[in-house]
Amino acid sequence: MLRRIKGGVHPHDEKKSTDDKKIAVLPLPKKLFVPVHQHIGQPSVPVVKAGDEVKKGQLIAESADGRGTPVHSPTSGKVTEIGNYPHPLYGKSPCVVIESDGLDQWQEGLLTDRSWEVLSAAEMIDIIFKNGIVGMGGAAFPTHIKLSPPKDKKIDTLIVNAAECEPYLTSDYRTMIEYADDVIKGTQIVMKILGVQKGFIGIENNKPKAISLMKEKCKGKKIEVVELETKYPQGAEKMMIKAILDKEVPSGKLPMDVGCAVQNVGSLKAVADAVEKNIPLIERVVTVTGRTVKNPVNVMAKVGTPFTELFDFCGGFRGANGKIIMGGPMMGMAQVSLDAVVVKATSGIVSIADNEVDLKEELACIRCGRCIDVCTMRLLPNVLSILSEKGQHQTAQTDYNLMDCVECGCCYYVCPSRRNIVHYIRQSKAKNAMLRNAIKTGSK
Amino acid sequence: METKETTANIQKPEKLVITSSPHVHNTESVTKIMWIVNLTLLPAAIFSVINFGLPALITMLLCIAGSAACEAAIQYWRKVKVTVSDGSAVLTGLLLAMCLPAGIAWYVPVIASVAAIGIAKHTMGGLGHNVFNPAHIGRAFVMASYPVAMTTWAVSRIGNSADFAGAMGKVADFDVVTGATPLGILKQQGYQALVDSFGGQSAMYKALFIGNTGGSLGETSAILLILGGLVLVIKKYIKWQVPVVMIGTVALFTWIFGGKVDGKLVYFTGDPVLHILSGGLIIGAFFMATDMVTTPLTTQGQVLFAFGCGLITVLIRLYGGYPEGVCYSILLMNALTPLIDRYIFPKKFGSLPEPVTRS
Numbered sequence: 065m066l067r068r069i070k071g072g073v074h075p076h077d078e079k080k081s082t083d084d085k086k087i088a089v090l091p092l093p094k095k096l097f098v099p100v101h102q103h104i105g106q107p108s109v110p111v112v113k114a115g116d117e118v119k120k121g122q123l124i125a126e127s128a129d130g131r132g133t134p135v136h137s138p139t140s141g142k143v144t145e146i147g148n149y150p151h152p153l154y155g156k157s158p159c160v161v162i163e164s165d166g167l168d169q170w171q172e173g174l175l176t177d178r179s180w181e182v183l184s185a186a187e188m189i190d191i192i193f194k195n196g197i198v199g200m201g202g203a204a205f206p207t208h209i210k211l212s213p214p215k216d217k218k219i220d221t222l223i224v225n226a227a228e229c230e231p232y233l234t235s236d237y238r239t240m241i242e243y244a245d246d247v248i249k250g251t252q253i254v255m256k257i258l259g260v261q262k263g264f265i266g267i268e269n270n271k272p273k274a275i276s277l278m279k280e281k282c283k284g285k286k287i288e289v290v291e292l293e294t295k296y297p298q299g300a301e302k303m304m305i306k307a308i309l310d311k312e313v314p315s316g317k318l319p320m321d322v323g324c325a326v327q328n329v330g331s332l333k334a335v336a337d338a339v340e341k342n343i344p345l346i347e348r349v350v351t352v353t354g355r356t357v358k359n360p361v362n363v364m365a366k367v368g369t370p371f372t373e374l375f376d377f378c379g380g381f382r383g384a385n386g387k388i389i390m391g392g393p394m395m396g397m398a399q400v401s402l403d404a405v406v407v408k409a410t411s412g413i414v415s416i417a418d419n420e421v422d423l424k425e426e427l428a429c430i431r432c433g434r435c436i437d438v439c440t441m442r443l444l445p446n447v448l449s450i451l452s453e454k455g456q457h458q459t460a461q462t463d464y465n466l467m468d469c470v471e472c473g474c475c476y477y478v479c480p481s482r483r484n485i486v487h488y489i490r491q492s493k494a495k496n497a498m499l500r501n502a503i504k505t506g507s508k
Numbered sequence: 509m510e511t512k513e514t515t516a517n518i519q520k521p522e523k524l525v526i527t528s529s530p531h532v533h534n535t536e537s538v539t540k541i542m543w544i545v546n547l548t549l550l551p552a553a554i555f556s557v558i559n560f561g562l563p564a565l566i567t568m569l570l571c572i573a574g575s576a577a578c579e580a581a582i583q584y585w586r587k588v589k590v591t592v593s594d595g596s597a598v599l600t601g602l603l604l605a606m607c608l609p610a611g612i613a614w615y616v617p618v619i620a621s622v623a624a625i626g627i628a629k630h631t632m633g634g635l636g637h638n639v640f641n642p643a644h645i646g647r648a649f650v651m652a653s654y655p656v657a658m659t660t661w662a663v664s665r666i667g668n669s670a671d672f673a674g675a676m677g678k679v680a681d682f683d684v685v686t687g688a689t690p691l692g693i694l695k696q697q698g699y700q701a702l703v704d705s706f707g708g709q710s711a712m713y714k715a716l717f718i719g720n721t722g723g724s725l726g727e728t729s730a731i732l733l734i735l736g737g738l739v740l741v742i743k744k745y746i747k748w749q750v751p752v753v754m755i756g757t758v759a760l761f762t763w764i765f766g767g768k769v770d771g772k773l774v775y776f777t778g779d780p781v782l783h784i785l786s787g788g789l790i791i792g793a794f795f796m797a798t799d800m801v802t803t804p805l806t807t808q809g810q811v812l813f814a815f816g817c818g819l820i821t822v823l824i825r826l827y828g829g830y831p832e833g834v835c836y837s838i839l840l841m842n843a844l845t846p847l848i849d850r851y852i853f854p855k856k857f858g859s860l861p862e863p864v865t866r867s
């Protein structure tokens with residue numbers, strides 16, 4: 065049965081240019097700029113210094129408060145510097161710069177060969193934490209925290225998010241095709257950790273190969289493959305749960321409040337690698353694509369690889385670039401330069417051609433209601449944008465559910481007045497957060 | 509910005525555009541929508557020129573030029589960007605012309621245009637901010653100011669000469685034969701007189717459907733208007749529920765309450781077909797009650813709006829002083845739109861009671 069969601073949009077999926085391309089291996093870059101801030105939360109702290117020799121997989125940064133995730137060296141070589149370099153999300157951010165020695169040597173005694181079945185849940189959570197695994201769909205939320213829900217939340221279902229609803233991106237798809245066994249193993253591991261009996265893999269029906277492959281691999285396991293309608297934002301956590309379980313996560317709550325955990329395909333492969341082979345998260349599949357990229361690819365890239373290396377691997381550009389986006393075009397982050405590097409959350413890098421960039425002037429809302437029709441959170445995006453414009457950020461929050469917006473961008477996508485509603489909403493959220501902080505510090 | 513040493517030697521883009529997400533759009537725009545709506549009205553507009561001749565064309569051009577010029581003048585004066593090219597003023601002018609009789613004195617369309625654009629649209633703040641449908645404000649304004657001129661309806665040339673070729677031959681003709689509209693006859697002389705004037709009921713329906721009757725420019729060619737409206741429905745520029753509900757409401761209530769025998773009301777004897785095909789209901793339901801700016805935001809709200817329009821139209825037609833009523837019903841419902849929007853809106857995600865858990 066095909067599962068559908070209400071609202072949402074159908075952007076051109078643009079996946080053709082990479083969906084049949086095998087994951088290539090990037091030649092070893094000369095220098096890697098590994099950011100120590102790779103998850104949501106406080107940045108980790110470097111534990112190496114300039115001049116140190118490092119091996120592949122060696123710990124190079126550690127969480128200061130124990131809640132963040134550690135960072136490991138993606139290759140062997142020498143630390144030349146710890147300095148601020150462009151990060152795709154946080155402007156300039158501290159990076160451990162590693163000059164590769166070209167050997168790509170693993171740290172001695174690091175790799176193991178063990179079976180997940182003999183390990184206990186607590187042991188596996190510890191392994192996942194130590195190997196620096198985060199949500200690889202874009203949010204970069206530390207996986208070990210997600211897998212340790214408070215005692216009072218009973219989780220009974222695991223959902224594997226394999227929708228990949230963003231246009232252009234094919235990294236999850238290729239991971240499923242080429243690492244199907246690892247993905248399934250990761251799913252079983254997480255099911256064991258959470259103690260759940262039922263797992264679902266949600267895949268959009270524009271990926272029939274992945275659906276049939278996964279169905280075959282899931283035979284005899286407690287995992288069910290669910291076909292989802294191809295529609296953006298099907299891969300948003302709450303939509304996924306709605307489509308598969310027909311449960312609505314209450315506003316302000318998390319999936320665990322409806323007894324559910326959602327994991328991304330890439331993260332599950334990383335989990336499997338970590339638990340069985342003790343491989344830390346040091347590389348990931350990245351889709352490098354866009355109209356101006358000569359040979360779009362899916363590539364296994366090491367964390368810390370500059371974007372320039374990736375585009376170089378694609379044969380460079382044809383035609384003028386307008387934007388470079390990390391992530392998909394609906395929710396991704398526009399980049400200031402090509403100097404930013406691959407991080408654990410980089411699912412893709414998309415170039416938007418000069419002539420595709422649409423800078424049409426924003427007009428007044430003509431009350432067409434299209435944004436309301438597509439808002440999957442069932443908000444009034446037009447009202448939110450107008451309130452933000454007028455500076456009534458508090459009203460937006462108290463009366464119009466500002467905080468429920470997931471910033472999926474569907475409202476902007478359909479707005480004939482080209483109102484950048486999402487931007488307005490972000491502004492309101494930021495203003496309100498500032499106000500809250502001011503009140504907090506004021507009352508101290 | 510310092511650059512990093514890498515082995516890569518690709519040419520870096522000189523400048524990149526930075527905006528917040530999303531970075532793609534479905535390419536719809538206000539301008540595109542407005543011009544397409546204009547286009548869908550064009551067949552009916554051309555038909556009205558054939559039907560009423562040059563005077564219709566002149567009325568139409570006066571309205572369009574008047575609206576566009578008025579918008580340009582106001583925006584120039586306010587020192588804001590002149591947005592005539594977005595097609596919305598042209599659309600207002602065209603819709604306004606469709607509500608006026610052919611061959612009306614030149615100053616009436618001009619004054620109506622100024623009322624539509626100047627008063628209804630720009631005093632409210634321009635496109636997107638107006639509460640009332642500008643074209644209908646323009647019409648209501650001149651209806652109040654020039655009641656005689658506004659009820660002196662041109663009579664269809666095709667209808668009179670019973671052939672297209674004859675009408676085509678006379679397109680450049682300035683003479684306007686005036687007469688009453690079907691609903692006018694119905695109001696003053698009763699149903700039987702109306703049927704007789706067409707020479708039978710089926711002849712009447714046919715004449716109404718094709719457009720061989722008297723009336724305003726846009727009142728006459730139901731079929732072309734419906735075709736235009738269908739294009740809008742298919743393109744998802746309007747929701748099918750709105751015209752269906754509005755027309756359906758009118759049909760239902762005129763059928764129940766519209767029939768009279770010997771001057772006395774007899775239920776379920778009204779003639780819904782007559783009411784659907786005349787008095788500008790079709791153009792109102794497809795093109796005016798679906799105006800984005802002045803109608804509710806949500807589909808449910810729009811359905812309520814359409815129902816209200818239909819109901820008020822029937823009240824005016826059957827019990828009011830005017831033979832038609834589409835214009836006033838839509839204006840009245842425009843006034844209720846903010847209220848409808850206040851009470852009808854989607855319930856946010858996650859606020860529904862939890863469904864029974866599936867096993």
Ligand code: SF4
Pocket residue numbers: 438439440441442443444445468469470471472473474475476485486489
């Ligand atoms: S208001 Fe927020 S949740 Fe709704 S469509 Fe816009 S970005 Fe998405």
Ligand code: SF4
Pocket residue numbers: 428429430431432433434435436445446449475478479480481482483485
């Ligand atoms: S889509 Fe744009 S113009 Fe239409 S109601 Fe929403 S904000 Fe207004």
